[in-house]
Amino acid sequence: xxxxxxxxxxxxxxxxxxxxxxxxxxxxxxxxxxxxxxxxxxxxxxxxxxxxxxxxxxxxxxxxxxxxxxxxxxxxxxxxxxxxxxxxxxxxxxxxxxxxxxxxxxxxxxxxxxxxxxxxxxxxxxxxxxxxxxxxxxxxxxxxxxxxxxxxxxxxxxxxxxxxxxxxxxxxxxxxxxxxxx
Amino acid sequence: xxxxxxxxxxxxxxxxxxxxxxxxxxxxxxxxxxxxxxxxxxxxxxxxxxxxxxxxxxxxxxxxxxxxxxxxxxxxxxxxxxxxxxxxxxxxxxxxxxxxxxxxxxxxxxxxxxxxxxxxxxxxxxxxxxxxxxxxxxxxxxxxxxxxxxxxxxxxxxxxxxxxxxxxxxxxxxxxxx
Numbered sequence: 001x002x003x004x005x006x007x008x009x010x011x012x013x014x015x016x017x018x019x020x021x022x023x024x025x026x027x028x029x030x031x032x033x034x035x036x037x038x039x040x041x042x043x044x045x046x047x048x049x050x051x052x053x054x055x056x057x058x059x060x061x062x063x064x065x066x067x068x069x070x071x072x073x074x075x076x077x078x079x080x081x082x083x084x085x086x087x088x089x090x091x092x093x094x095x096x097x098x099x100x101x102x103x104x105x106x107x108x109x110x111x112x113x114x115x116x117x118x119x120x121x122x123x124x125x126x127x128x129x130x131x132x133x134x135x136x137x138x139x140x141x142x143x144x145x146x147x148x149x150x151x152x153x154x155x156x157x158x159x160x161x162x163x164x165x166x167x168x169x170x171x172x173x174x175x176x177x178x179x180x181x182x
Numbered sequence: 183x184x185x186x187x188x189x190x191x192x193x194x195x196x197x198x199x200x201x202x203x204x205x206x207x208x209x210x211x212x213x214x215x216x217x218x219x220x221x222x223x224x225x226x227x228x229x230x231x232x233x234x235x236x237x238x239x240x241x242x243x244x245x246x247x248x249x250x251x252x253x254x255x256x257x258x259x260x261x262x263x264x265x266x267x268x269x270x271x272x273x274x275x276x277x278x279x280x281x282x283x284x285x286x287x288x289x290x291x292x293x294x295x296x297x298x299x300x301x302x303x304x305x306x307x308x309x310x311x312x313x314x315x316x317x318x319x320x321x322x323x324x325x326x327x328x329x330x331x332x333x334x335x336x337x338x339x340x341x342x343x344x345x346x347x348x349x350x351x352x353x354x355x356x357x358x359x360x
Contacts, residue, residue: 063213063316076281077316080307105314107216133194 040079042086049089056085056098059113063106215322215333216314222247222328223312229300230279230287240328241299244354245274246347247322247330248298248338249310251282252290254318260337261294267343268297273351277301280310280318323347325354 044050062073070078088098108114155163226236250257264275277298279287304310323332332350
């Protein structure tokens, strides 16, 4: 006899302690797929199938109510798509086949992780690009500063005489201060 | 170091600002359809009045495919436009009754008028998935070979008709007349 599992997720009761509330809301934020899952009663034959259903409906985006996953959406089309995901899992289709099915109908938008292709290269590597630009600028500044430190400072001509005068002035005032202290 | 490099951050800022400026005016709700220039998905269903329909039942000239439901308020907003189009015989309109109930759909057509050559009954929303529908109303422009040429999401009112559909249909008819 196969044990029938449901994808039902129960929200646990919690007491009024604020600490517990805080802990639970942190949990709720970190596990969006679990804590806001819509309650469908799909039956699976194996735990594996149920796990795949969970992860697929967390990774696929609801096309109607944007920024919610299929599992978190109450939208009509999300309900239909969850049913399709369940049907395809039960028919033995692989995750890739199911993703392809969704892609052919709803495009890149359906994936929270869009596929890597020319149109999505900037999306994937844009942050890396900005990081590299920042790193290059940083390294350049650092190297320039190092070079400046390493070079001896050569002062000549007009600036040299002005500098000498300033140093002499400084020494004098120091000497005066020393004398008045004694 | 090269002095012109000093303008690099300014240039980067300007480019980024332009991209984001454009982003402000993009409608993120309007997703591109994956079915543009693809044939309409195969179907073997019934109409809301129970006659069976397949791809062969589709008009053999350019037509509109309108996704509607009796629960859908924006559909009522665009309905007068479809009524006018069907009365003047401007272009055939095929309906897809999406995620609705047959009885409610029939009532709705009786109350508001029926601009459709026929309405494909899609109670479970399965045909809608094949079309890449994400909610009524949506309207597709399909050519005489059954290839989807354009999709409009949300209300197709007189303004959208005049500014988008009329020119697109004229272009399509000119292309097919060649």
